[in-house]
Amino acid sequence: MSQATGPSGKVMLACHDLTRIYREGPQDVTVLDGLSLEVRAGERVAIVGSSGSGKTTLLNLLGGLDRPSRGEVLIAGESLLALGEAALGRFRNRHIGFVYQFHHLLAEFTALENAALPLIVRGQRKKAAESRARELLAKVGIAERAAHKPGELSGGERQRVAIARALVTDPSLVLMDEPTGNLDQATAASILALMDDLARTTACAFVVVTHDPAVAAHQDRVMRLDGGRLNEQIEPA
Template identity: 50%
Template sequence: MTNTVPALAIQGVTKTYFDGTETLSILRGIDLTVNAGEMLAIIGASGSGKSTLLHIMGLLDQPTTGSIKVDGQEASSLSENQRSRLRNEKLGFVYQFHHLLPEFSALDNVAMPLIMRRVSYAEARAKAEVVLGKVGLAQRVLHRPGELSGGERQRVALARALVANPVLVLADEPTGNLDTETAENMFTLLKEVNCEFNTAFIIVTHDPKLAALADRQLVMEKGQLR
C-alpha cells in the first residue's frame, strides 16, 4: 500500500533574527509539501536562506512561526528530546563533507544510527552491510574512510543516511566536494536509491545537472521558495 502521508509538510514557516540593531527576516512564509518517495531539488544563491530552511526541515532548528510535520507528526511543539527522537527515526542526512568517523570502518559508520537507537550491534552491522551493498560498496565494508576515495566516502555517507529506513533524506550539496565524473556517478546513485527505497529526498544544490534529476525544482530567493 502506498504511503499517502507526506514525508514533510511545512506551512507558514518564518525565521527571524535580531542582530542587536534590527530584525532580519531570513525565511518569509515558507509553504512546502514533499510526498513520500519524491525527489525535490532546491537551488538558490548563497544567503538566500537555503541552509536555514534545511536546518529547520531537519529539526535542527526551530522556526520563529509556522508548522512542521514529518511523516504526519507535528514537530513544532515537541520537546528537544522528542524532536531528537523524531529526527533519528524519520530523517537521514548527507552533507557536502561526509562527516564519517575516521577510526571506524565503513560498516561501523553506517551501523551507527541503528546502534544509537539501541539496535543490537550484530543486527546493526548486518543491516549496514546490506545497505552498503546497495550503494556498490560490498567489497569495501571493512575499509576506514582514509582508505576510501572521495566518491566512496560519499556513498558510505548515503548508506548511513538510509540504514534506518527514513521517510526523508536531506542532502546538502552532496556532490559539491566531488570531481565531475564522481559527481555524475553520485547523481545516478541518488536517483537509483530514491526509486528503490521509496525514500523522499530534498537536495540543496548549486549544480543544475543534479537539480534536473529531481522530480521537482524550486528556487530559494530572498527567503521564499518559488
Template identity: 80%
Template structure:
C-alpha cells in the same frame, strides 16, 4: 504556488509538510527575516531540489526541515509529526528514526570503518551491535560498497565516502532524507555515479528527498526544482 505545496506523486503519503515557515534572526537593533512564510509538501518517493544563490537561506531551510533549528513561525511536519511539539530529547529520537542527513563533506567518523559508520544510527538507537552491523552490511551492498566495509574513511575516495554517508542516512528507513550539496566536493565522473545511485534509491524508497544544491545537473535529476529567492520558494 500550488505545486510547491502539493507535490507531484498523486496519492502517495505526504512525508514532509511546511506551513507558513518563517525564520527571523536578530542582528543588532534590527530583525532579519531569512525565510518568509514558506509552504511546501513533499510526498513519499518524491525528490525535490532547492536551488538559490549563496546566502539565500538554503542551509537555514534544511536545518529547519531536519529539526536542527527551530522556526520563528509556522510549522514543519515530518511523517505527520509536528516537530515543534517535541522536546529536545524526543526530537533527537525522532530524527534518529525518521530523518536521514547527507552532507557535502560526509561527516564520517575517522576512527570507524565504513561498516561501523553506516551502523552508527542504529547503535545510537540502542539496537544490538550485531544486528546493526548486519543491517549496515546490507545497506553498503545496496550502494555498491560491500567490498569496502572494513576500510576507514581515510582509505576511501570521495565518492566512496559519500556512498557510505548515503548508506548511513538510509539505514533507519527514514521518512525524509535531506541532502546538502551531496556532489559539491566530487569530480564530474564521481558525481555522475552518485546521481545514478540517487535515481536507483529514489525509485525504491518510500521516503521523501530534499536536496539543496548549486549543481544544475543534480537539480535536473530531481522530480521538482524550487528556487529560494528573497526568503520565498517558487517553482523553477
C-alpha cells in the same frame, strides 16, 4: 513502508509559514520569510539558489536541527514543534536521513561503523546493524573500504559513507546538502540511480539542495529559494 511507483497522495513533508530570523548585533536578519512547501511520498525535490540564500538553514529546519522563529514543520503528519528534544531525537532517527555537505563522520570509527551508527543508536544489535550497513556501502560502491577510517578515505569516499549512513534506517525522508559535490560523474550517476530506486520502491521522499544543474534536473521538481521564499522553477538553474 508500502510499495510505490512514484509520488503518491501522502504528504511526507509539509511546512507552513516557515520563518527564521537571526539577531546580528542590533539588527534582525530574516533568512526565511513565510516559506511553504509540501513533498509527497516517493517525490524528489531539488532546491536551488544563490550562496547565502538560506538553503542549508532550510534543511536544518526541515530536519529539526533548528527551530523556526515562526511556522511549523510536519513529517509523516507529526509536528516537530510538538516534540521535546529527546522525542525529537528519536523521531529523527526513525524518520529522517541526513547527508551533510561536510560529511560529519566520526574520525575514530570505520566506514562500516559510521554507516551502522544510526541503527546502533536506535538499539539494534551491532551484528544486525553492521550487516545492513554493509548492504548500503555496497550499493554506493564502497564495500571494499568498509574497514577504513575517514582519514584514510578520499572526499568522494567519505561522501558515499555519509549517504549510506543516511539511508541505513530506511527513512521516510532524506535531506541532502550537495550530495554529489565530491563525487566523479559516474559515481554521482549511481547515487542518483539509487535515489530513483528508493523513491520508487519504498516511497522515501528526498529534498536535495544542489548547485549542480544535472542533479537538479534529475529530480521530480525544482524549487528556487530567493528572498526567503520558494518558487517553482520550470527550467533548472
